[in-house]
Amino acid sequence: MSLGRRPPISEKLIADLSREFAGQVRERVPLAERTWIRVGGEARLYLTPTDVESLRRMLRRLHEWTVPVLPLGAGANVVVVDAGVSTSAVISLVEYMGKIADPVVHGSKVQLQVDGGTRLSSLLDYCRRHGFSGLEFLAGIPGSAGGAAVMNAGAFGRELSDALNRVVTCDVRGEVHSWPRQQLDSGYRCGGVPAGQLVIGLDLRLEPGDPEKIEQQMAEYRRLRRQKQPYGLPSAGSVFKNPPGDFAGRLVDAAGCRGWRCGGAVVSMKHANFITTEPGATAADVFALIDRVREQVRKTFSLELEEEIIRLGDEYPLAWTTEDKEL
Missing domain, CATH: 3.90.78.10 (UDP-N-acetylenolpyruvoylglucosamine reductase, C-terminal domain)
Structure with a gap:
C-alpha cells in the first residue's frame, strides 16, 4: 500500500506553525539519532507538542493542509527510510508529553494514568519506587507507553493489555477518543488501537507490591534480556x-x-x-x-x-492522511 506522490510540505504552513507553536516546531531533524537502530534520513517537519491542546491544534492545522502525520515514539522498533520524511509531519510526544498522574489506590487495586509519551523506563522506575506491581515484565524493553499500547508489548507470557483499563487517543482531526480495553481487539503484538489514532494516554490497573521484590523481578527480566539479546548494539528489537x-x-x-x-x-x-x-x-x-x-x-x-519492526517514511501507510475513513 502506498500513499502515492504528495507535494512537499508548504513553507507557509511551516512558518505559520512556527509562529503559533514557538519552540515546538523544528525543521530538518535527523531521525537516525531518534531511533535505536541509528539509520535513516531526516524529518522535514518535526513537531513536539507540549500538551494535549497544542497537539489537537497542530493536528487540525495539518488536516487543513492535507498533510499526513507520522507518529514517532521512542523509536525502539522503527526503521526510518534513508530518504527521510519530507511530505509528512513527524510528531513526537516523548519530549514533553510524558507525565504520570497521581495514582488512585483502592485496597488491592491501583489506577495509574500516564501520558502516551512516557518512556517505559521512567514508568517502570516510578512503579518500582511506589511499589506498584503488574508491569515488571516490561523491564528492559525500550520505547514509550503509547508505542507499547499500539504494539501490545509483552514478554515472559505477559502483555500490556493485561494491565490496561483504557487508552485515550487523538485522531487526525484533533478529536480525542477514549477506548475501554473491551473495545480494543488486542492480540499478539497488536494493541487493537484503531488506525489513524495517536495514543496520548493510558489508564493502567496495577496492584500494590513490595518495592524490593518488584526491583528484584525487574532485574531478573533485564538479566535474561541481556543474556539472550544483543544488548548495547543498535537494533530495532525483534525483526x-x-x-x-x-x-x-x-x-x-x-x-x-x-x-x-x-x-x-x-x-x-x-x-x-x-x-x-x-x-x-x-x-x-x-x-x-x-x-x-x-x-x-x-x-x-x-x-x-x-x-514486527515498523518502516517509517512518506511511502508507508503508517502515515495518517485526510483520506482516512471517518472514525
Whole structure:
C-alpha cells in the first residue's frame, strides 16, 4: 500500500506553525539519532507538542493542509527510510508529553494514568519506587507507553493489555477518543488501537507490591534480556513476529541466516531475530537484509514471516492522511 506522490510540505504552513507553536516546531531533524537502530534520513517537519491542546491544534492545522502525520515514539522498533520524511509531519510526544498522574489506590487495586509519551523506563522506575506491581515484565524493553499500547508489548507470557483499563487517543482531526480495553481487539503484538489514532494516554490497573521484590523481578527480566539479546548494539528489537507455535529467531537460525550481512546491517549472532547495525549502515542495508532473510525462511520452511519492526517514511501507510475513513 502506498500513499502515492504528495507535494512537499508548504513553507507557509511551516512558518505559520512556527509562529503559533514557538519552540515546538523544528525543521530538518535527523531521525537516525531518534531511533535505536541509528539509520535513516531526516524529518522535514518535526513537531513536539507540549500538551494535549497544542497537539489537537497542530493536528487540525495539518488536516487543513492535507498533510499526513507520522507518529514517532521512542523509536525502539522503527526503521526510518534513508530518504527521510519530507511530505509528512513527524510528531513526537516523548519530549514533553510524558507525565504520570497521581495514582488512585483502592485496597488491592491501583489506577495509574500516564501520558502516551512516557518512556517505559521512567514508568517502570516510578512503579518500582511506589511499589506498584503488574508491569515488571516490561523491564528492559525500550520505547514509550503509547508505542507499547499500539504494539501490545509483552514478554515472559505477559502483555500490556493485561494491565490496561483504557487508552485515550487523538485522531487526525484533533478529536480525542477514549477506548475501554473491551473495545480494543488486542492480540499478539497488536494493541487493537484503531488506525489513524495517536495514543496520548493510558489508564493502567496495577496492584500494590513490595518495592524490593518488584526491583528484584525487574532485574531478573533485564538479566535474561541481556543474556539472550544483543544488548548495547543498535537494533530495532525483534525483526519478525513469532508465527503460531514457533519462534522467528529459531526459524531464521535454522534457515542458516545467523551472521548474514548486507552492508552495515548484520543478523545478530546472539539472537537471530535481531538485526544490528555498524557505523555507516543505511536503512537500505537493513531492508535488503530483512528481505533476504524472509526469502530464505520462505524457501526453507514454506512460511512467510511477518515484520514486527515498523518502516517509517512518506511511502508507508503508517502515515495518517485526510483520506482516512471517518472514525
